[in-house]
Amino acid sequence: MARALTALWASLLCFASLIALLVVFLQVLWGIDGWLFYETVRETVSDVGARVVIVLVIGGVVGTGAFLLTLPYVFWRSTDLKTRTAGVARAALAITLLIGLCGICGLMIRWAMTIGLFDLRNKTYILSWAGLSLLLVVVFSVGYVFAPKYFVPSNDLMRASSGRGARRLILLAAVGGLLAAFSNPLPGGMTGLQLQTARRKLRKGKNVILVTFDALSMEDTSLNGYHLPTTPNIDALARKSASFTNFYASSTFTTPCVVSILTGRYPSNTHVYHYGGRLRGEGSSQTLPNVLRAGGYYTAASVANPGAHPACLGFGAEFDLLPDPPIKDFATREATGIFHSGALANDAGFFGRIVPYILENLGPREFGQTHSSHPPNMSFEQAEGLLDKLQGPFFLWVHVYAPHFPYLPEPPYLKKFLPTDEFRTHADFANIFDQKGYTYSASVQPVIDRARLRYDEWVAQADGAFGQFLATLERTGHSKDTAIIVSADHGESFAGGYVGHGGSRQLRPIIHVPLVVHVPGMTEAHQISTVADETRVAPTILEIAGMEQPPWMDGRSLCALMRGESELEPARAFTQYFEGNNAFKPIHSGTVGVIEGEHQYVIDVGSGVGSLYDLDEANEQRNDLSVQKPDVAADLRAVIQRRFPDVFPGRG
Numbered sequence: 001m002a003r004a005l006t007a008l009w010a011s012l013l014c015f016a017s018l019i020a021l022l023v024v025f026l027q028v029l030w031g032i033d034g035w036l037f038y039e040t041v042r043e044t045v046s047d048v049g050a051r052v053v054i055v056l057v058i059g060g061v062v063g064t065g066a067f068l069l070t071l072p073y074v075f076w077r078s079t080d081l082k083t084r085t086a087g088v089a090r091a092a093l094a095i096t097l098l099i100g101l102c103g104i105c106g107l108m109i110r111w112a113m114t115i116g117l118f119d120l121r122n123k124t125y126i127l128s129w130a131g132l133s134l135l136l137v138v139v140f141s142v143g144y145v146f147a148p149k150y151f152v153p154s155n156d157l158m159r160a161s162s163g164r165g166a167r168r169l170i171l172l173a174a175v176g177g178l179l180a181a182f183s184n185p186l187p188g189g190m191t192g193l194q195l196q197t198a199r200r201k202l203r204k205g206k207n208v209i210l211v212t213f214d215a216l217s218m219e220d221t222s223l224n225g226y227h228l229p230t231t232p233n234i235d236a237l238a239r240k241s242a243s244f245t246n247f248y249a250s251s252t253f254t255t256p257c258v259v260s261i262l263t264g265r266y267p268s269n270t271h272v273y274h275y276g277g278r279l280r281g282e283g284s285s286q287t288l289p290n291v292l293r294a295g296g297y298y299t300a301a302s303v304a305n306p307g308a309h310p311a312c313l314g315f316g317a318e319f320d321l322l323p324d325p326p327i328k329d330f331a332t333r334e335a336t337g338i339f340h341s342g343a344l345a346n347d348a349g350f351f352g353r354i355v356p357y358i359l360e361n362l363g364p365r366e367f368g369q370t371h372s373s374h375p376p377n378m379s380f381e382q383a384e385g386l387l388d389k390l391q392g393p394f395f396l397w398v399h400v401y402a403p404h405f406p407y408l409p410e411p412p413y414l415k416k417f418l419p420t421d422e423f424r425t426h427a428d429f430a431n432i433f434d435q436k437g438y439t440y441s442a443s444v445q446p447v448i449d450r451a452r453l454r455y456d457e458w459v460a461q462a463d464g465a466f467g468q469f470l471a472t473l474e475r476t477g478h479s480k481d482t483a484i485i486v487s488a489d490h491g492e493s494f495a496g497g498y499v500g501h502g503g504s505r506q507l508r509p510i511i512h513v514p515l516v517v518h519v520p521g522m523t524e525a526h527q528i529s530t531v532a533d534e535t536r537v538a539p540t541i542l543e544i545a546g547m548e549q550p551p552w553m554d555g556r557s558l559c560a561l562m563r564g565e566s567e568l569e570p571a572r573a574f575t576q577y578f579e580g581n582n583a584f585k586p587i588h589s590g591t592v593g594v595i596e597g598e599h600q601y602v603i604d605v606g607s608g609v610g611s612l613y614d615l616d617e618a619n620e621q622r623n624d625l626s627v628q629k630p631d632v633a634a635d636l637r638a639v640i641q642r643r644f645p646d647v648f649p650g651r652g
Contacts, residue, residue: 008074009067011089015096016063020055024048026103038277038583066092102133205297205393206520207482208541209473212261212397213462214254214305214404215501217491218247218512219619220452220459228417230459233467234486234516241484241518242526242562248573248595249490249511250534253502256576257489257534258308258399262288262315264538264553266576268587268647273578275307278314286552288538289318289395295547298394302326302382304374304401308489321386326378327401370424372408374401376465383469387478395541398469402462403492405429405500409457416460418453429499438500452494481520483544487537488513496620504577506593506602508618511575517562519544528561531595533573572596574643578605587647594640599625601636605647610637 028048035044070088109128218224221231223238224245250260255275256267263286267273270283279287289299289310300321303309309325310316379400386396406426409416423429432440432447440448466486473479490501493509501510515532517540535555542549543557560567578590593602600618603610612625612633626633641648 005074005085008070008085008089009064012066012070012092013060013063015092016066017056017059019096019099020059020062021052022100022103024051024055026106034274035276037581038272038274040280040584098136101136105132105136205546206544207393207478208292208297208395208485208544209482210261210395210397210485210537210541211466211469211487212258212399213486213488214308214399214401215490215492216403216459216462216488216513217493217509218245218488218514219491219509220456221514223514223516226456228453228456228460230456231463231514233463233470234514236467237470237484237486237518238516239525240523241516242522242528242558244515244517244528244530244532244558246529246531246573246595247487247513247515248531248533248575249488249513250575252490252504252506252510252575252577253579254305254489255307255313256578259313260534261487261489261537262310262397264288264535264549264555266535266554266574266644267578268576268592268644269554271583272313273581273583273590275579276312277583278312280314284314285318286550287315287318288541289315289397291542291547291550292395292545293318293320295545296393297545298390298392299396300386300390300394301397301399302379302386303397303399304379305399305404308399321389323382323386325374326382327373369406369426370408371410372402372406374404375410376400376402376462377468380465380469380472384472387473387476392481393545395545399489400462400465402465403455403458405455405492407451407454407458409454409461413457413461413464415457417456418450420450423451423454432499438503439497440499442497448494448499451499455492455494483520483541484516484518485537485541486514486516487534493619496622502579504591504604505621506575506577506591506600506618507621508600508615511593517558519562526562528558530561530567531571531573531597532558533575535574570596572639574640576644576647586649592640592644592647594636594643596636596639599629599632599636601633601640603637603640603648612636 028051032044032048035047039047074085074088109132220226220228221234222229223231223235223243249257251257251267253275255277256270256272259270259272259277259279260266263270263279263283265286270279271277272279278284289301293299298321299319301310301319302323304325304327306312306325310319310322316322379398383396383398390396406429407423408425429451432444432451470479470484473482473484491510491513492501493499493507495509496505496507498505498507513534515537533555535553536558537555539549539553539555539557540559543559549557573595575593575595576590577592578587580589581587587605589606591602591604593600595615598615600613600615601610602613602621610626610633611621612629613621613623614625617623
């Protein structure tokens, strides 16, 4: 009896692990081309190994659970134990094969969509995959009952799938996965003695708190004169701070932007072009937290977006305190916390979110998520906990996921600007997009305008959480001798036929972000209209901290402007989008743009074609002025090519 039960448990464990490995195989097959754009082969192997470890653990738990659930059936008639265990094992293998076929169906549909064989909306894809899978289930079930000899696995196949060879294969995969997952060590930092020496030397200094909101467009802030009161707390801080009205992001989405903020370098220099990309080699130490820490500062970060988390970006070792992202979704938090690697972070939460994702698309009203997994208050609460552990002087970075999509505000912000029940779930937005990307037709602009109001409510909730954080700083005395800097990684578009952010189009609402700098002692508002970009944040923080700017930073400090001094160099802001490029090869596609004065000029790297826009009309970019203003276009084109000779070789 013991032998039969052991064989059954081994079979169920093997089948569950095979299903789990199939999931990894499909996932890797779908995404590995993209990973190789921003990871070395060794790092990719490490990420695949991490997935193998996770799914094998899940497979082991599921297999053992299935074994325990089948025991009542197996012992129903003890005299027929061997036959019943064999029947359960056959059924388990049939289910394994069925799931495998369903997964392959889904992969084939996605592949056909990718190569342009046909276009499907998201919901149609889900329904197609579910329909094919249901058909397979029906055929398999009917065949299993009425033609068992064609559908029930043979004894030879059963022995092969549950024998020593299969179990050894699973064990080998587990060991290999463990070795790969932990073969990529995190970058090292300073020694303890070096840190202690630096901190003894620096006994006093201004604390610095940098708060960045994810996808907060300057265009939708009341700080910028927006018609709705979206940011009253940021506005209140600005009344005793320097606020920059023409401040722009260095790219169009999170990862390259936050890396520019924390390094003072453009994406073409950091080689971080992708979500999940990371600094490597010497670049991993060329960061703001590294310089501050070497100068005696304590460093900490509360980062809600896995794609912006320092541990995923390659410089987590530069923070004394670096907790996992403050996320309600357990699977996302755990996956990011255990395996701090780019590709895994890119798909963090896959296992925890795939079922809710399918349900939400099948029935958005019944299953749609109406509460955010990344509420802004959680980021600030985690930051407050870090403050209690920090010794001064310190640098604290708080990256808040809100108001990033999906826009899921809660009362009292919900229905503050849009009183209807529209746009309450992620899936509610899907039907307003065209079939490719986040574009939309001009005829649905009124719908987009209403969706924007839900975004504005989400902005207001993020601002409200920030206001509570400021109140806590004041109450606990942390605001004393503390500089507070507020900005965003990028913005959000609701015009020009494009919703959201990312992509090669450098629409003004996507790259126009707020920047408010409060230094202890400031009591009045200083509004500065000089054009600047995110590479200037790190040098500004270093000057506030009383430290020298290292030569590898591209930007320069904004403190001179805050003191009322004029700059000798022309005021410009550069934005780069290179997501389609391999981080290890020369740049061949994407866009590079510059904003100077009243104009924006953008070059398509692949074709070499440039476009000139009036900055006031750059929210839609419908009117190219290159023909009307050829001299301006030529001058700005030359500015870009001289500034980035590596992107435009031979044209500088």
